[in-house]
Amino acid sequence: MRRFGLFALVALLWGGAAARDGFEDWVEATVLPPVLAETSVEVRDRAGLLLRGYTVEDGRWRFSVTLDQIDPLLIDMLVAYEDKRFWDHPGVDGIAIGRAVVQALREGRVVSGGSTLTMQVARLLEDSGTGALAGKLRQARLALALERRLTKREILTLYFTHAPYGGNLEGVRAATLGYFGKEPHRLTPAEAALLVALPQSPEGRRPDKRHARALAARDRVLARMQRFAVIDGDTAAAARREAVPAARRDVPVLAAHLADRAREAAPFAQVHDLTVDRALQARLEALAARAVRGRGDHLSVAMVVADHVTGEILASVGSAGLDAAESRDGFVDMTRALRSPGSTLKPLIYALAFDRGLAHPQTLIDDSPVRFGPYAPQNFDGRFRGEVTVERALQLSLNIPVVRLTEALGPAHLMAALRRTGAAPALQGGAPGLAIALGGLGLTLEDLVQLYAALAQGGQARPLHWREGAEGVPGPEVTDAVAAWQVGHILSELAPPPGAPRDWLAYKTGTSYGHRDAWALGYDGRHVAGVWLGRPDGTPVPGAFGGEIAAPVLFEAFQLLKPAPEELPPPPAATLMLRNADLPQPLRRFRARDGLYRSAGSRLELAYPPDGALLAGQQVTVKLRHGTPPFTLMVDGAPLVTGARARALPVLLPSAGFSRLSVVDATGASAAAMVQRE
Structure with missing residues (x-):
């Protein structure tokens, strides 16, 4: 049957030459199949590197590609091996077909098929067979029509988009990602030769399934490339020593939750460019996996790292990993989950108090029993320390002083300041109460990172963004620059976790009620980051403290971000840097607005x-x-x-x-x- 197909093609060419006008009309009347096939949606990092891909509807990996993205050596090898007159023939190579007919008559069997790359593209577009007479004729007619309507480069692009490489890998980018773990723009001669050999028998030569056959086919391509002078003998010998991959690699799945979010936001976009740095994202995802290892099956972790100068999110880790979906609810994006922030709002409260002239870092404030109506806040350790400086109260994360300040500020003003940072705080009840100072509301990790970005930016709200090109103007002022600097200076003097470098961050930890959430937020002169650990279902994690389990992760994340910190800015010119005794009289000791704290009544x-x-x-x-x-x-x-x-x-x-x-x-x-x- 294949010999009849060859004879039919010869007859087609001869007949076309004899009746040229009718032949041209016949070619022009060819109905082309769709050439714009569905390709995988891509989510890329700030440098255009693939973060995550999505299979097309039938479950295949098929990535769009241009010839500029492909190593020229692969193109040269493919043309030399499959169709050396590709750049000259009109779609059907009469010389190759004539040679194939002579060989078939002499040998009594088909030795070479005479199929051009354009005919192979025609077959791939229509998914037609290779040997049937009708299929050959259709491929020839379609190849002739394709050559009249597309350029040679466009035809090659179609080949590299649709060629099968085994399993559900279709197209050269899917193949290089699946077998070599890289894009096709830079290949070794051995890799290029394997990619030439695979489409001829994609299942029979799959390196992960038929390793020996893949090796033999690759070496045959190398031998012919040497014979055709595409590569020299030394290059061919070195390529034959290179191993053939024995297993498939996973297509990248980095920033999985943020990638899903990008698709949801723009469901019809084919490519999503994010501000994420792929190398940093990969390092932080590995850190997330380490952070929960050995801590029980249900603990998860989330991290966000951003540039607080530009507002760009550089990494976003929503969980300990999608592969831990069952045991750790890895499918839940905990960067966006509403959780109790614990003590992480205290820096904002102190900054607001400084901004409004209620206190100074050296102001003395009372850490003793107090009651606001029915609400009697307690320190986390149950102790009372008497009069302490505001600076020390923040560094010790005392609860009673910060509630006193919140009562003086007014909870509604704290909520308004939170919203100015770009956060969206959630309350279960109606009006906010004093408990919000200690975490009695819902915020996301992204909200908190945005809050700390505002503190790092001198009190100016800095909206964060993750889509490339989506940066906006700075937000409103949350506090003045002096208040923001004072808080940052206090936090920068906190002792780091054991083993972490000193003078690295201004940071704050927090633990929500019942040990359900462990937090650590911090910043230096350029970057801001936040870490959350807990259980996505909200159940307690006994013994989990932000300072013990979240802070070490925060410091390690910064070390993975860069080798050394960037200094915090110097104090603004208006900063009042005095001892308590030198402060103006109203700032030496904090007093409530009315000088008295409310009581439930006169009962003992x-x-x-x-x-x-x-x-x-x-x-x-x-x-x-x-x-x-x-x-x-x-x-x-x-x-x-x-x-x-x-x-x-x-x-x-x-x-x-x-x-x-x-x-x-x-x-x-x-x-x-x-x-x-x-």
Whole structure:
């Protein structure tokens, strides 16, 4: 049958030459198949490198390509091996067909087929057979028509887009990514020879399935290339020593969640160019996998790194990896999940207090029991430190001082400042309360990174973006430059995690209620980053603290970003850098707006120690609020002090461990607290 096909092609050429006008009309009347096939959607990094691809509808990898993206050696080898008169013939090579007929008559079998690259493109476009008479005639007619309507370069581009390379790899870019893990613009002679050989028998020569056959086919191509002087003998010998890949590689899947987000935002775009740096993204994804290894099956991690000068997001890691989808819910993008921010809002609160003249870093503020109506905030460790500087209160991440400042600022003003940074805080209830200062609202990791970018930019909101070319103008002012610098200076003096370099970052950690979220946010003079660790389903992670598990990841992320930090800016000219004693009188000690804290009423209260307090030492001063003296104080039900009229009662706790303190006033009202002595 193949011999009949060759004879038919010869007859076609002779007949066409004899009746040229009719032949031309016949070619011109050819209906071409679609030449614009669906190609894989691509998500690329800031340098145009592939971050993630998506298969076409039938599950094949088929990437668009131009000849400029292909190593010229591969083009030269393909033309020399398959169709050496490609650049000259009109689509059907009469000389090759004539030679094939003579060989078939002499040998009694088809030795060479005479098919041109243009005819192969015709077959690929129509997915027609190679040997049937009707198929050969159709391919010849279609090849002649293609040559009249397309350039030679366009025809070669179609070949490199559609040629099969085994499995679901179609086209040269899919092949080089699948077998070599790289783009086709720079290939070794051995790689180019394998790519020439594979489309002739894509399944029979698949290197990952038929390794020996692939090797033999490649070497035959190399031998012919040497014979045709495409490569010299030394190059061919060296190429034969090069190994043939024994397995397929995965097409890149980097920044998977951000890639999906880009597709959702522009579903009809074929190419999505992001601001992400592929090399940094790969390093941080490896860091994310290491960060959760050995910490249980359900822990996940998220990271965002950005340039706070330009607003470009350079890396976005939504989970510990898509391959951990079942055990770690890797499909959930935790950079966009609403979570409690814990203590990570404290720098903003202090900056707002500095900006409004309520405090200075050296202002003294009271860290002692306080109640705002029914709300009585506690420090994370249950301790009270008395008067401390505002600077120290922020560095120790004390809760009571920051709630005092929030009460003075007003929770609504804090929410407004958050929104000016570009964040979208979420509240479960109605109006915001003081609890938002300690994480009583929902924010995303991207929100927090954007907030810290504003602090790094001298209080100017810096909207972050991940799509190349989407940068906008800076946002509104959140705080003045002096307040932002003061907060950054305080945070830069925090001790780094063990083993991390000093003088690297201004950073803050946070842990949400119940150990559900561990945070670390930080910045230097150019970049800002945020890290979250926790369980996507919101269940607690016992013993998880931001300072212990998130901060080391943050510092390592910065070290993977660059070899050395970029210095924070110097203080603005208007910065007031004085000791407490030299401050103006109103700034020496913080006072609430009305000088008093609100109480629930005149009922007896045990102001100190609070319920659940951990106390150091045997002696403790019990402090009472309200009630009618005289007072009776009992420890574990036994009267220890009677007839007392003072509201500060020094007592000795009987033993280490838990004790129940209770007090009764003259009216019979009582209050109690369970405390623990170290």
